[in-house]
Amino acid sequence: MRIPVITVLPSQEPLQRSAAAGMSKRGPTDLTGVRKPGGLTLDPNFNAVALGSGRVQSPSAGTHAPDNSATFAVRGFVEADSADAIPADVDGQPIFADPKIAPLLTCGGTPPVGSHSDVAKKLDVAGLAARGMDGDGVAVAILDTGINLKHLNAKRGPGKQPLFDAGNSWTPQGSTNAPGAYPVNHGTMCAFDVLIAAPKATLLDFPILANDAPGGSVVGQTLSVALLGFAQLLAFWAVAFAPGGGPRYRALVVSNSWGIFHPSWDFPAGHPGRFIDNPNHPFNILVKTLASSGADIVFAAGNCGAQCADGRCQGNTKQTIVGSSALQEVLTLAGCDTKDARVGYSSQGPSIAGMFQQKPDLTAYTHFSGSEAFGVGSPDSGTSAACPVASGCVAALRSKISRTKVPPANLFASLRTSARMVPGQTGWNGDYGFGIIDPGAAATANGVP
Amino acid sequence: MALMTVHGANGAPSLAEAASELGVSVADIDDKFGVVPIDPDKKLYAVQVKGSSIPDGKAESGKEYRGPYSNPKIAPLGPIQPEKKPDEDGH
Numbered sequence: 277m278r279i280p281v282i283t284v285l286p287s288q289e290p291l292q293r294s295a296a297a298g299m300s301k302r303g304p305t306d307l308t309g310v311r312k313p314g315g316l317t318l319d320p321n322f323n324a325v326a327l328g329s330g331r332v333q334s335p336s337a338g339t340h341a342p343d344n345s346a347t348f349a350v351r352g353f354v355e356a357d358s359a360d361a362i363p364a365d366v367d368g369q370p371i372f373a374d375p376k377i378a379p380l381l382t383c384g385g386t387p388p389v390g391s392h393s394d395v396a397k398k399l400d401v402a403g404l405a406a407r408g409m410d411g412d413g414v415a416v417a418i419l420d421t422g423i424n425l426k427h428l429n430a431k432r433g434p435g436k437q438p439l440f441d442a443g444n445s446w447t448p449q450g451s452t453n454a455p456g457a458y459p460v461n462h463g464t465m466c467a468f469d470v471l472i473a474a475p476k477a478t479l480l481d482f483p484i485l486a487n488d489a490p491g492g493s494v495v496g497q498t499l500s501v502a503l504l505g506f507a508q509l510l511a512f513w514a515v516a517f518a519p520g521g522g523p524r525y526r527a528l529v530v531s532n533s534w535g536i537f538h539p540s541w542d543f544p545a546g547h548p549g550r551f552i553d554n555p556n557h558p559f560n561i562l563v564k565t566l567a568s569s570g571a572d573i574v575f576a577a578g579n580c581g582a583q584c585a586d587g588r589c590q591g592n593t594k595q596t597i598v599g600s601s602a603l604q605e606v607l608t609l610a611g612c613d614t615k616d617a618r619v620g621y622s623s624q625g626p627s628i629a630g631m632f633q634q635k636p637d638l639t640a641y642t643h644f645s646g647s648e649a650f651g652v653g654s655p656d657s658g659t660s661a662a663c664p665v666a667s668g669c670v671a672a673l674r675s676k677i678s679r680t681k682v683p684p685a686n687l688f689a690s691l692r693t694s695a696r697m698v699p700g701q702t703g704w705n706g707d708y709g710f711g712i713i714d715p716g717a718a719a720t721a722n723g724v725p
Numbered sequence: 726m727a728l729m730t731v732h733g734a735n736g737a738p739s740l741a742e743a744a745s746e747l748g749v750s751v752a753d754i755d756d757k758f759g760v761v762p763i764d765p766d767k768k769l770y771a772v773q774v775k776g777s778s779i780p781d782g783k784a785e786s787g788k789e790y791r792g793p794y795s796n797p798k799i800a801p802l803g804p805i806q807p808e809k810k811p812d813e814d815g816h
Contacts (some may be wrong), residue, residue, distance in 0.1 A: 384805025421801060449757060462801040485801055500728060500758065500773060500796045507761045534799050549727070549794040557730050557794050558771040562763040576802045587806045621805050650730045650804055658803020 278353045279362050280374040282476055284327060285312060287346050289326040295342040298323030307350075313367035315354055322351035381620035381711060382613045383584035388645035388655035390614030392472050395641045398614060400716050401473050404672050407724055409715070411474025411671040413526040415441065419505055419662070420533060422458025422483030423467045431468060431647055438471055442560035445481040446508045448501065455481040460649050464655050466533050466664040473668035473715065476675075478525065482509070485534055499551060499559055502534070506562045513571055527674035528571040531667035533660035535578050535601055537588035552598035553630035558607075560600055567605040572674065572684045574667045575601040576634040576659035577610045583620030586658075595628040602631035607670070609687045610709055611642035611662035616698060618707050619643050622659055625706035636709040637688065638695050640666040669715040676724045687722070692719040726755055726773045727793030733760070733768050743772045747791065794805035 285291060294305045322394075326345035339345060351374060356362045365371060382389055396402070404410065417690050429437050445455035458464075458481070467479055484505040485497045503550065513528050534551060536542060543550040551557045555564075567573050580589035580596035601608050611622040619642055627635040642661035648654055670687070677687060695711030704710050731743040737760045744751040755773035763771050779793045 384807060462803060465803075485799070497799050498796050500726065502799060503728070503761060503763075503771060504758070507763070510762065517780050533802050535802050536797055536799060541794040543797075547795070549792055551795045551797055554794075556790075558730055558763050558769075559793075559794075561769065562761075562771075565764045565766075579802050579805055582804075588800070613751055652802070658801075658805060660801060660803030663802075 277356060277358065279356050279359075281316075281354055281371040282349055282374045283316060283325075283366070283369055283371045284347050285310065285369075285467070287348065291348040292325040292342040292345070295326040295348055300340065310350075310609045312350075312352075313369040315366040316369065316371070317353045319351040319353065324348040324350050326372050327555045350476045370698060374503065381583050381622045383616060384586065384644050384657070386643065386655075387653070388643060390644045392469070392644055392646035392656070394548045394614040395472055395644055395646075398641060399669060399713070400475050401664075401672075403716055404473065405475075407674040407676070407716075407719060408667045409675045409719060409724065411477030411668065412675045413479045414474065414529060414671040414674045415478040415525040415527070416470050416474065416477045416482055416508055416529045416531060416667055416671050417482050418463055418466050418470065418531050419482045419484050419502065420463030420466050420531075421461040421485045422453060422463045423456050423479060423481045424458055424460045424464045425456040427460045427464050427647070427649065428467055428471075432471065433643070436475065438467070439476065440479050440481075442481075444512055446483070446505055448483060448504070449488065451483070451486065451659055453483070454485065458483055458486055462533070462649065462660065465647040465649040465661065466531060466550055469661050469664035470531060470671065471670040472646070472665060474671035477529075477668065477671040478556070503559050503562060506559070506566055509571065510562065510566050510569065513566070513569055525569075527671070527679045528586065529667050529671045530566070530571055530573045530673065532575045532600070533658070535576060536599055537578075537580065537586060538590045538592055539598075540590070553628045555603065555631060560603060562602055563600045564605050567684055567685070570679045572593065572670050572679070572687065573709075574663055574670060575606045575608050576600055576663035577608050577625075578623030579621045579658050579660075581618075581620050581624055593624070595626070596623040597625055597635045598631070599629035602627035602635050604632035607638065607666065607684070607691065608636045608709070609659055609662040609666045610636035610639040610707065611659045612639045612708070612712060613643045614641055616712060622662070622671055622707075626711070634704050634709075637692055638666065638710055638713045639708045640669070640713045665684070666713050667711055673715055673719055673722070673724075676719065677711055681724055687718075690721045691715075696723045726758075726775060726796060727779045728771050728796050729768050729774050729779075729792035729794070730763070731760070731772055731791070733770055737762060737770055740772075743770070747772075748772065749774060749778045
């Protein structure tokens with residue numbers, strides 16, 4: 277196998293020329309004629325680097341000038357049978373490792389990486405709006421802790437108040453809050469993030485995770501509450517065709533930034549009533565029913581990525597895309613920061629056995645400064661933020677792409693094929709899915725001028 | 726409480742019809758949850774049955790499994806928590 281290495285060679289004219297070219301930001305020069313060990317192949321694309329005297333005791337700028345330098349670092353390759361068989365030297369010339377390096381991963385405690393404005397630039401929201409794709413006429417249901425409109429209005433500023441449909445929002449039985457008046461929390465973050473790409477979408481508040489949802493304050497939020505919320509959406513969208521019901525909207529996007537952190541939250545493996553790996557669980561059936569009725573359903577992949585999983589994952593980082601997030605009928609989102617680097621907590625595919633395996637579908641932006649729902653300076657984070665960012669992209673597309681001509685499965689397929697792959701990616705992988713969401717490219721693929 | 730499924734040949738069954746189909750008393754069905762459509766085309770509905778009356782989970786040979794289905798705790802996927810809290814376990 278070919279092993280990249282670094283070694284140090286004595287001064288010679290080709291190396292002086294190469295180092296001078298590098299310092300003046302010119303391309304690599306010809307290294308033919310360099311005296312080197314026979315077992316070392318020089319990398320022709322790497323400029324030599326002047327090391328001066330080669331001693332650390334007395335470094336100075338003068339001795340590092342290519343003409344004066346006594347030694348030069350070069351990059352090259354040696355052959356070895358395996359990583360364990362890499363020699364310490366080549367023909368007596370010491371060699372050093374040239375390991376792959378990567379930027380530090382964004383994790384839970386990392387400050388925001390960029391802002392919602394950066395996300396808007398990365399998604400070319402201005403370009404989408406110029407093509408008429410801004411979420412106009414599209415309803416986006418936020419199934420979460422509830423929305424606080426006052427906070428949204430304050431963060432978005434004058435003239436940018438979101439459209440809100442209180443009448444078609446869902447109020448859980450016994451709730452003491454009106455739609456849009458829930459405490460500032462996770463749901464408000466999700467609503468803010470939808471509006472990045474779809475500022476003219478109409479928000480629907482479905483507070484399935486609110487503390488005053490049925491049973492919420494006693495036993496915590498459970499799947500049956502989400503089931504009630506989805507049933508209400510099904511009634512709203514597929515059944516309630518009366519004026520003022522679903523047909524007043526072009527499309528319905530359903531954004532789900534919630535999930536299960538560990539299998540211990542569910543029935544034991546092998547139980548026929550288990551949720552996380554069972555496409556026939558009543559909730560999963562209902563999700564598929566709503567999808568087949570023409571709703572675009574988006575789910576977060578989860579926060580159990582191998583590099584810095586949420587503590588509630590209990591160290592389990594394999595097959596952590598579970599439940600409805602692992603249904604073929606939904607669009608499942610991994611998360612990356614605004615520098616396109618996958619965040620270390622983003623759950624990785626393939627999904628849990630028994631469910632659709634090629635998840636996540638796509639990656640969208642997270643961990644940026646946006647809603648500040650968790651305090652000044654706090655990031656919109658988790659695949660929780662990536663999901664509504666993508667939901668906003670879907671809503672923007674639906675302003676121009678008919679749900680009858682391009683049903684959810686087809687729209688999601690075009691988002692997958694038009695996704696922007698990261699360097700080195702050749703197809704689906706467990707980190708990014710098919711790549712980073714590119715709504716403009718998806719629009720073009722669907723014939724939007 | 727556990728989720729169970731019932732059928733309704735003529736639309737959503739009443740609580741009494743759902744209880745009869747499952748072999749439990751009507752008082753064992755969660756009336757606040759009600760009868761929730763999950764696949765109207767297949768005439769399939771969900772109900773919640775109180776813990777003490779939940780039939781065992783073994784599907785009878787040749788019969789469709791109707792539950793109990795799990796009703797696990799769910800949580801927002803953010804912000805990231807560094808370590809598990811004691812009360813985050815279970816469902």
